[in-house]
Amino acid sequence: MVDKNIKSDEAQDALDSIEKMKNSGFRRAAPPRWYAVGMSVIVAIGFALYALESPGNTPALFVVLGIALFVGFSREKLGAFGKELPDTKVGVWALAGICAFLFALFFGGIFIRRAYDISWVPLVTGLIAGITIYLLSESERRYYLAKTNDGTP
Amino acid sequence: MTKARFDTIIHAPNRLQICAFLSSLQEAEFQVIRDELNVSDSVLSKHLKQLEEAGYIQSRKSAVAGRQRMWSSLTKSGRKALASHIEELKRLAGMLNDEL
Numbered sequence: 001m002v003d004k005n006i007k008s009d010e011a012q013d014a015l016d017s018i019e020k021m022k023n024s025g026f027r028r029a030a031p032p033r034w035y036a037v038g039m040s041v042i043v044a045i046g047f048a049l050y051a052l053e054s055p056g057n058t059p060a061l062f063v064v065l066g067i068a069l070f071v072g073f074s075r076e077k078l079g080a081f082g083k084e085l086p087d088t089k090v091g092v093w094a095l096a097g098i099c100a101f102l103f104a105l106f107f108g109g110i111f112i113r114r115a116y117d118i119s120w121v122p123l124v125t126g127l128i129a130g131i132t133i134y135l136l137s138e139s140e141r142r143y144y145l146a147k148t149n150d151g152t153p
Numbered sequence: 154m155t156k157a158r159f160d161t162i163i164h165a166p167n168r169l170q171i172c173a174f175l176s177s178l179q180e181a182e183f184q185v186i187r188d189e190l191n192v193s194d195s196v197l198s199k200h201l202k203q204l205e206e207a208g209y210i211q212s213r214k215s216a217v218a219g220r221q222r223m224w225s226s227l228t229k230s231g232r233k234a235l236a237s238h239i240e241e242l243k244r245l246a247g248m249l250n251d252e253l
Contacts, residue, residue, distance in 0.1 A: 006164075011245035017166065018173040018239060024189050025177025076217050079182035147177075 023148045029082030030144035035074055036137030042066040043102075044130025050110050050122035082144060098136065105129055155233075157240035162207045164238065167192060167200045172227060172235045175210065180226040201225060209234055 006014075046063030049055050075081055086092050109125030112118055163172055170190050175181060187197045204210040209231030215222050227235070 006159075006245065008245050008247075011242040014164065014166075014169060015239070015242050015246055017170060018242075021170045021173035021189070022177050025174045025181075028181065028185065028189075029178050076215075076222075079185035080178050081180060082177070083179045 025080075026082075026144045026147040028078070028080040030141045030148075031074075031082075031137055032078075033138075033141075036134050036141070038070050038074070039067070039137055040130040040132075040134035042070055043133045044126040046126070047106060047109060047129045048123050048126030050113055051119050051126075082140070098132070102129055102132065155236040155240050157244050158234075158237040159241045160234050160238040162203065162209070163234055165200070167196065168204055169238075171197075171200055171204065171225075172209065172231065175225060175227040176232060176235055178226070180224045183223040183225070186225065204231070207231075207234075 043063060046059045046066065049059035049062060052058075086095060105125045105128060109122045112121045163169055167190060171186060174186060174189055183194075183197065183201075186201075187194060190197065201210065201212065205212060209228060210225050211228050212223055212225045215224060
């Protein structure tokens with residue numbers, strides 16, 4: 001049983017230990033670069049597949065299944081992962097905004113491809129989506145690494 | 154504002170480290186936690202069980218290539234209890250700084 005009446009220097013030691021372990025957690029939560037590259041390639045290919053003559057549901061399936069399998073594989077490989085949703089309301093809104101942007105890009109690309117028969121548009125939207133995902137993952141990585149340097153309990 | 158409360162379940166060194174580590178994460182695998190704490194499987198299992206019984210963590214099992222893996226995460230009440238415990242530690246440590 002732990003004694004409730006601990007001394008103040010013992011409390012400081014405990015706080016130091018918490019800080020150290022929180023930093024270790026943040027280091028583990030930072031996604032590696034290969035994760036950013038993998039995710040962006042899957043999304044970019046999925047978007048770009050709409051450049052094909054009659055892609056059917058293949059691109060959408062490729063994105064959904066590709067992301068699900070890649071995330072599952074990454075989690076098993078890394079053994080730890082950060083929070084799925086941002087902590088702050090601003091972060092949640094920013095994430096919602098990015099999702100809306102990607103949806104608009106996805107359906108906008110399909111619409112232009114079909115309405116105006118410009119086959120290369122999905123290639124451009126794929127490139128933009130891929131870069132967006134890469135930058136997002138990279139910013140998440142930097143966010144966690146910055147917390148490691150800061151890391152007050 | 155988090156209310157300061159000393160938590161005897163969390164305060165034990167290994168359990169404190171487990172909670173602090175998990176607080177930065179969504180979920181972590183058993184081996185990862187064990188390596189971070191540098192303890193044996195049995196010691197970690199014992200502490201995880203105590204935290205689970207207190208409702209501070211939850212665990213799930215997954216099987217990959219026929220091998221079982223256990224994933225743990227802090228529950229909402231676990232995060233709350235850790236935050237309250239940290240507040241109390243800060244209060245106590247503040248007394249040390251006042252003395253100096």
